[in-house]
């Protein structure tokens with residue numbers, strides 16, 4: 001099937017007169033010259049002196065260049081015909097809609113920036129943002145960027161404990177939140193969650209609250225209403241001249257230890273990567289209506305809802321709610337209503353829509369679409385074909401974009417605007433210009449085509465993370481020491497005979513549940529913090545919709561007996577320590593966990609058991625255990641399943 005895949009004509013548009021082969025060739029031969037040409041698409045207050053200062057593994061892109069992200073997203077359009085163009089068409093879950101032009105966004109961003117300055121927020125200070133998908137979210141991020149404050153957005157599905165952990169790690173001075181947010185018709189009490197968190201965050205001076213739901217909330221001493229806070233402020237605030245490698249934001253993401261990592265992105269390099277990748281991959285044009293369905297709480301939203309589309313002056317749709325609310329055609333209805341030309345969504349959403357049946361999308365007019373994208377997890381070929389046939393009516397190329405919170409922007413994807421290649425469902429195709437991908441074994445030896453190995457990136461690229469917040473050492477160890485002299489992505493992949501790249505999933509203890517990234521050890525730590533739990537092991541099971549679902553094995557402390565009540569309590573406990581996305585599909589209460597001789601939990605054995613894989617699949621996985629031990633452990637555990 002894969003070889004018979006459809007290959008629609010993808011009109012090749014030349015980029016600055018060059019074709020993709022030439023672009024990739026230039027990038028390979030002289031990367032610094034290449035990226036420097038790319039950076040010239042942005043507005044700089046002062047040109048850089050040096051393109052790349054590379055002290056492995058620390059990169060400084062466009063050294064001594066001065067730039068501001070908010071200026072590049074808004075101000076630069078104000079002297080053009082884009083000034084009064086719709087920047088964001090926002091749709092609330094309940095159907096209400098607001099359109100904000102570039103000029104209107106400018107107004108609000110400046111007012112908020114001035115208000116923040118007035119309470120003493122300055123360049124380098126950290127601001128935690130815990131907002132639902134409402135226009136105040138990008139506005140708050142841009143206001144921070146304008147004055148050089150570093151935003152740290154926490155996904156609004158996370159718990160008060162998660163907010164506290166992140167805000168304490170970054171020592172945030174303020175939190176911007178809302179009285180509540182809508183999700184499937186219900187109100188999520190965001191302000192109450194923040195109130196709980198605040199008690200544990202000594203550094204917080206003020207809480208700015210957006211009114212979204214009209215729910216009754218108590219306003220405490222530190223609390224200020226967002227509208228009152230900005231109301232009297234003037235509409236102009238000078239943009240801070242940021243050094244190119246000054247942090248733009250911190251975004252916490254799950255790693256292979258208990259504590260989430262604060263990924264830091266810089267300014268000039270990050271924006272250059274975003275501008276260029278968006279140009280090559282989406283080929284934004286002035287008539288585009290871009291619909292990215294991600295939540296801004298994750299990196300996709302940071303890069304491809306906030307920074308890249310606004311830099312390009314695109315009109316984009318921002319949707320507040322769930323894909324299946326109030327019915328199973330919500331995305332299609334939004335596309336029809338606003339005439340979206342590009343849809344960028346996740347395999348999980350597509351798998352769910354595919355299951356609801358073709359009649360639903362077929363009853364909407366989706367003819368405005370010209371390009372379809374996916375991101376976040378591997379897409380099954382049959383879902384890819386459904387997307388291509390039913391949603392795109394065979395007229396829209398599909399871009400399967402691979403990247404990570406750490407990479408900042410897209411790294412592997414077909415570049416729909418500049419190349420015409422045969423698509424293969426399930427493959428991201430090739431790396432972007434300037435990005436050198438290699439599949440290697442544990443020792444960093446390059447593998448031949450067809451062999452599965454570790455996905456690495458050979459050279460620094462402009463969007464790469466600057467470091468981890470307060471943890472240069474962990475940055476080095478996590479990304480640059482696992483495989484010698486390369487950035488190690490943590491994914492398995494292979495390259496086929498035609499040089500197409502195929503991503504096979506994570507090679508470490510990270511799960512992708514409905515496209516959300518969660519660390520097994522992070523979830524285990526959450527279980528262990530419950531008084532009844534002695535030991536915990538978390539793994540995942542293949543899931544038809546979500547890709548993976550969480551399965552937990554818990555050993556209770558002696559004297560404690562498992563019960564339905566305890567099962568419920570565990571659910572609540574996880575909801576409160578991480579958030580609903582980390583709740584297990586199933587919990588098994590067991591007497592002991594399978595461990596290797598050195599005492600490591602055999603998580604991969606657990607994964608094989610829950611996925612009903614055979615012994616043959618497992619023996620190579622658990623190096624330290626003998627086959628007898630593995631068979632014994634499997635039999636023991638199978639008693640529970």
Ligand code: WT7
Pocket residue numbers: 253298299300374375376377378379400401402403404405406428489490491503504505506512515516517
């Ligand atoms: C991990 C990164 C990319 C922004 C959102 C997720 C997986 C991402 C793909 C894809 C197969 C993918 C990888 C990666 N992933 N895109 N197109 N095909 N897998 O960012 O939460 O940092 O997760 O998502 O496993 O390492 P993230």
